[in-house]
Amino acid sequence: MSGSIAQGTSQTHGNTHILHFVVRLPRRMEEVWAALATPEGLASWFTAADVLEPRLGGAVTLRDLGEGQVTAWDVDRVAEYTVGAGGRLRFHLERDGEDGSVLRFTHEFQGEEESEQRWRGRFQRLIEALEPGRG
Template identity: 65%
Template sequence: MSEIPRGRSETHDGDTHLLRYVVELPHPQAVVWEKVASPEGLPSWLCAADPLEPRLGGAITLRWLNGETEVSGRVTAWDPDHVAEYTVGAPHGRIRFHLE
């Protein structure tokens, strides 16, 4: 495992990688939730999400802002205001936001 500022990188089984970041943001949790768990919020900083069905098992397609990558998958964890997790195709895999 190698250390990176505010986070860490782990390699498992030689080809599976986990990047974990802890970031303190000067915004109310409700504002951050909107940015990580809605099709209106995600494009302002990460990627377009259309569709994004905000429920466990819902469909999601992420389109990166550079237009080069589009991946589809499912919402694999959903606890409103706290956890949004999207599992999509390679190269991105599982993307999880845990707010507290």
């Protein structure tokens, strides 16, 4: 099984932008979780997490995005971070067969710093990091 990135969607409401992606990953949810919910995992494909308290209400600092807090936390399923200028990032994992998972991702933010193309590149790095035989 290999990973794939479904077409992302983008919405704008006033000056708030919302990006949605569905990403099929070649590993089970339990194996993907660390890539989304630990400093080491996030640094491997996205950005350094200088602070990450793994619990609802915990502190989080994502380099280049800012400080904030964990606004949703359901181990092995949902990690959501709301940080300064970076906005709200929600990672929601679901099972996909025996050996895969699906990531439903939402990024709600203001400004123009982020794009569908940048997230597509990040998710490609995530898929590569999770390919069987790596990591």
